[in-house]
Amino acid sequence: MAEALKEMKKIATRQSYGEALVELFPKYPNIIVLDADLSAATQTGIFRKAYPKRHVNVGIAEGNMMGIAAGLAASGMIPFASSFAMFAAGRAYEQIRNSIGYTRLPVKIGATHAGISVGEDGATHQCNEDLALMRSIPGMTILSPADDTEARAAVEAAILCDGPVYLRFGRLAAPVFNDPAAYKFELGKGLKLRDGSDLTIIATGLMVWEALQAAEQLAERGIKARVINIHTIKPLDEDIIIRAAKETGKLITVEEHSVIGGLGEAVCAAVCGSVPVPVKRIGLKDRFGQSGPAAELLKLYGLCAENIVNEALKMVRP
Amino acid sequence: MDKQQINTLQRIGCQIRMNILRCVFAAKSGHPGGSLSSADILAWLYEKELRHDPKNPGWEGRDRFVLSKGHAAPVLYAALAHFGYFPADELDKLRHTGQMLQGHPDMKGTPGIDMSTGSLGQGFSAACGMSLAAKKLGKGYRVYVLLGDGECEEGQVWEASMFAAKEKLDNLCVTLDYNGLQIDGAIADVGGPEPFDKKFEAFGWNVLKANAHDFEELSAAYAQAKETKGKPSVVIAKSTKGKHVSFMENKAEWHGKAPNKEQYDQAMQELSALMERLVKEGA
Numbered sequence: 001m002a003e004a005l006k007e008m009k010k011i012a013t014r015q016s017y018g019e020a021l022v023e024l025f026p027k028y029p030n031i032i033v034l035d036a037d038l039s040a041a042t043q044t045g046i047f048r049k050a051y052p053k054r055h056v057n058v059g060i061a062e063g064n065m066m067g068i069a070a071g072l073a074a075s076g077m078i079p080f081a082s083s084f085a086m087f088a089a090g091r092a093y094e095q096i097r098n099s100i101g102y103t104r105l106p107v108k109i110g111a112t113h114a115g116i117s118v119g120e121d122g123a124t125h126q127c128n129e130d131l132a133l134m135r136s137i138p139g140m141t142i143l144s145p146a147d148d149t150e151a152r153a154a155v156e157a158a159i160l161c162d163g164p165v166y167l168r169f170g171r172l173a174a175p176v177f178n179d180p181a182a183y184k185f186e187l188g189k190g191l192k193l194r195d196g197s198d199l200t201i202i203a204t205g206l207m208v209w210e211a212l213q214a215a216e217q218l219a220e221r222g223i224k225a226r227v228i229n230i231h232t233i234k235p236l237d238e239d240i241i242i243r244a245a246k247e248t249g250k251l252i253t254v255e256e257h258s259v260i261g262g263l264g265e266a267v268c269a270a271v272c273g274s275v276p277v278p279v280k281r282i283g284l285k286d287r288f289g290q291s292g293p294a295a296e297l298l299k300l301y302g303l304c305a306e307n308i309v310n311e312a313l314k315m316v317r318p
Numbered sequence: 319m320d321k322q323q324i325n326t327l328q329r330i331g332c333q334i335r336m337n338i339l340r341c342v343f344a345a346k347s348g349h350p351g352g353s354l355s356s357a358d359i360l361a362w363l364y365e366k367e368l369r370h371d372p373k374n375p376g377w378e379g380r381d382r383f384v385l386s387k388g389h390a391a392p393v394l395y396a397a398l399a400h401f402g403y404f405p406a407d408e409l410d411k412l413r414h415t416g417q418m419l420q421g422h423p424d425m426k427g428t429p430g431i432d433m434s435t436g437s438l439g440q441g442f443s444a445a446c447g448m449s450l451a452a453k454k455l456g457k458g459y460r461v462y463v464l465l466g467d468g469e470c471e472e473g474q475v476w477e478a479s480m481f482a483a484k485e486k487l488d489n490l491c492v493t494l495d496y497n498g499l500q501i502d503g504a505i506a507d508v509g510g511p512e513p514f515d516k517k518f519e520a521f522g523w524n525v526l527k528a529n530a531h532d533f534e535e536l537s538a539a540y541a542q543a544k545e546t547k548g549k550p551s552v553v554i555a556k557s558t559k560g561k562h563v564s565f566m567e568n569k570a571e572w573h574g575k576a577p578n579k580e581q582y583d584q585a586m587q588e589l590s591a592l593m594e595r596l597v598k599e600g601a
Binding site: 063 | 378424425432433434437439440441442443444445446447448449450451452454455457473474477478480481484485562595
């Protein structure tokens with residue numbers, strides 16, 4: 001496994017975002033990309049170089065950017081409003097809610113630098129609350145891809161979705177484990193990446209790879225863990241989750257997000273009415289992050305295979 | 319513009335005011351003051367300025383109108399009903415559960431509304447997006463915005479102003495309804511957004527001024543706005559809050575409350591008298 005990982009290509013999903021936009025523009029010529037002075041970081045600078053007339057920098061004014069995006073969408077364009085998750089979902093929440101959510105305008109919000117893996121920039125830039133904020137908006141579709149292959153597919157799925165979409169991308173280079181040739185993205189459908197009957201690990205984004213690693217380690221101890229990748233946080237694939245609850249009896253959710261309001265709570269809500277099984281939620285425990293290298297922070301806050309294994313053992317062999 | 323045209327516009331302004339009173343009274347809540355102050359502006363826009371087709375509200379080539387001061391929804395509904403976007407009966411159901419006319423404009427539910435607004439500052443940004451789309455897609459429509467003076471206390475207004483000038487959105491025309499009052503009192507006491515002319519000039523705009531109740535001045539200002547290339551235009555329209563309803567004029571307390579039956583009757587009597595006079599003058 002360690003050797004396989006060494007050979008595995010690593011790409012940050014923010015880079016996938018920028019590259020996918022360039023690839024997709026000829027097919028969807030009404031695309032227009034907005035940035036709030038972060039195009040080098042959000043990687044939409046790649047798009048600006050290729051199609052400068054369709055990239056507009058609005059300056060450091062995220063609320064205004066969301067409104068402009070709404071106006072563009074109301075006029076037949078496909079706007080991608082790009083910023084860090086903190087300033088997109090956080091700072092511009094109310095503009096997204098009223099100008100994009102209430103109007104059901106097909107604005108695509110490209111939110112990069114989500115979660116603790118922002119690293120050194122520290123707590124002000126580590127957005128662990130965006131899923132909670134976006135989930136609360138009626139009709140908002142939320143995509144949280146796990147790797148380069150999935151992120152590229154998610155960008156096209158967002159274009160094809162007739163309504164507002166929030167896309168969550170990461171800063172950190174992530175292993176590309178999905179084979180582009182075989183991969184198929186279906187909006188609103190979870191993916192069973194590994195079967196198992198003892199428990200199910202349900203993960204999203206960067207944590208999907210950690211979940212797969214954890215399942216591998218659990219297998220060495222004779223525990224069969226199912227792994228489900230939830231790339232669409234909303235609308236949630238409740239069927240795949242309820243089936244997993246029925247068939248494995250125990251769930252662990254893993255997300256690079258607060259345990260409040262994200263995937264974990266969505267999964268709890270999905271099972272509590274019909275199959276009330278124990279759910280262990282792994283995520284940021286109602287606290288802010290801090291500065292440090294991403295890999296260290298992920299370990300420190302338990303967002304790693306090792307912690308998933310520990311929690312699984314507690315559930316399966318109490 | 320000849321006297322007959324001015325008289326027609328004045329009558330439309332008066333009819334819009336009657337519609338405003340009608341719907342706010344039926345709703346038992348809402349915002350009459352800033353609706354009455356902008357009634358003549360909307361009369362001008364919908365009668366003379368906008369290329370629009372009430373029978374085809376979604377016409378792609380239409381000029382857009384965004385009521386950024388969304389709480390003045392009654393003036394927009396009053397104008398849309400007058401120009402035939404929907405039956406005037408709808409006005410009696412404003413703010414009623416399950417009905418079309420929402421407390422603030424809803425583009426999804428009401429014909430003729432180009433943007434849902436109500437949270438201040440946001441309509442202006444959306445209008446910038448519409449203007450930008452016209453530029454990017456090579457379309458000839460223009461975008462008109464009605465902005466409140468109190469609304470200019472929102473930072474987003476100045477973010478949008480900066481952006482519109484940077485992108486040279488000369489297909490964008492903002493009208494500032496400068497009535498000097500907001501819900502908590504005089505704008506100078508509450509948020510201090512003045513001076514508007516110097517601010518917009520500093521932000522790179524073509525600044526025009528007009529009396530919001532004088533159609534000749536409005537006509538001249540909008541003509542200049544249309545001719546100005548390379549920058550967006552703002553018409554700072556000095557208005558009277560509550561215009562043409564004597565007890566509402568220049569009173570902040572009428573920003574956001576409905577008249578009772580007695581007050582409604584008096585307001586309608588005053589407006590009927592005005593209409594009678596205008597009809598006589600026009601004959």
